[in-house]
Amino acid sequence: MRLRNTDKAGYFRFLSILVIIIFIFGIAAFLLEYFIYDYLESIQYLLIAIPVMTVLIFYFRGRQIFEYDSEGEALHFKNSNIVLFLNKSLSDEFPKYKLLAYDIVNIFILKRLYITINSKKGNIILKYDVSYLTKKELNDLKISLSKVIKSNKEQKRADIS
Template identity: 65%
Template sequence: MRLNNRNRVGLYHFLSTLVIMIFVVGVLAFFLERYMYNYLGSSSALFLIIPTFILLVFYFRGRQIFEYDSDGEALMVKNRNIFPFLDKATTDEFPKYKLLKYEILDILILRRLYISISSKKNNSIILKYDVSYLTKKELNDLKFSLSKVIKANKEREKS
């Protein structure tokens, strides 16, 4: 199964540009209010607080582009940001039989996918991916595919 949200790159560029513009306008409004007009008094800090909060939410939601491919004998997972200078892209490819378990952490504004795979020295490695920008259907498809691989691995161990 292949899953990706690359078709929404334009939307994410628009949103990030909008967030940056809101932040810049908020900072300018704060300084204009503070040093020229002074109508709002101490409430003018809201011009800084609200845009900063929006910017932090957008940044902490994580990488926007998620690609997953389970065709063949290997699982391939890519996770990258639309702006390459903000975060380092994550690209992992490993055989399906190494997949041990997965967990999706869902907190108010972000979702993370944790995949445990086995390593050569009988240890497990936990890989982390941002899946906050996936739709509910895409997330359910991802869960179904990963569960199917884990089920096949357990059946193979029994044989």
């Protein structure tokens, strides 16, 4: 199964530009209010708090582009950011039989996918941002990963007997 949300890249670029514009206008409005107008008094700090919160929410939601491919004998995960200077992209590929477990953590504004794989050094946990996936895409991802884990367990039972 292949899952990718790269077709939404234009939307994410627009969203990042909008967040930057809100931030710049918020700072400009705050500076004008603080140094020149002084109409809002103590409420003027909302002019800077709201844009800063918007930028922080956008940043902490994580990487926007997520790609997953489970066709063949390997699993391929790729997570990248539209804003190039924020983070490096993550790309991992490993055989299906190394997948031990997965967990999707949903915390208020962000969603993370934790993949546990078996390695020569022990179990390794890989982390991917899936905040920008739709519910359907997230459910498809869960189903696909569950099938791989189920197949791995059946293969282990067959090898033992």
